[in-house]
Amino acid sequence: MDGAFDPVIHAPARLQIMAVLAGVQDAEFSLLRTTVKVSDSVLSKHLAQLADAGYVNLRKAALGGRQRTWVSLTRDGRRAFASHVKALQALANITDRMAAE
């Protein structure tokens, strides 16, 4: 099977966070909350787990006079995400093949 499942990314919300971050260089906390559709506390919890695994960088920076949290994927995070998605695709394709047979 291509790719490797990653238990850190496997949770649906964390997979969605990684998918959004893979499309940008960095994203602000509120944008992640909007696109992944989770509450502030849930997003904070998942980001902390991803940061602990070394998959995302968190940094505080002022924007419009307020401190905001910016999140970006690390190189390891990008690699792990690509590998996890590959594994998911390989597994999902099994369903398609079984349905076709």
Add this chain to the structure above:
Amino acid sequence: MSTQADEAAAALTAMQESRDNLAAVAAASCPPARHLAFAGLMGGFVASQAAPGSLVLVFEALLLVGVALVIMWDRRRTGMFINGYRAGPTRPLTFSLLAFTLATLALCDWLMFGRGVGWAPLVGGAVVAVVGYYASSIWQRIYLRDLRSAA
């Protein structure tokens, strides 16, 4: 196995939903003025060569400030920053535009210093600005298509 495969398919669908949401935000928050700003910077880069002596450096410094302002504007407007050199289907267009701009710059320098056509960078800058505007619009379309394409 079927349950695991179904879960994998569901995870991919959920992941695609979040990318679609990102595409919706990106599409709604990139006005024509943003493409115009990019075009102005690219064209200005070439046109600045027409400035006399060390004024070229002043114009180039102003253009760098302009780049920083556009990045700040992007972050404030959209809550994200997208690197133009990002990997993926947009990259060939990025490098094609870069190659076109540098080739135009070289041609303008040759015309100005080799043939004495002092206004060449101004025309070259205008051409690069027009091409840059359309390239920026096309880049955005490719980027959105990339986000919306199934994982």
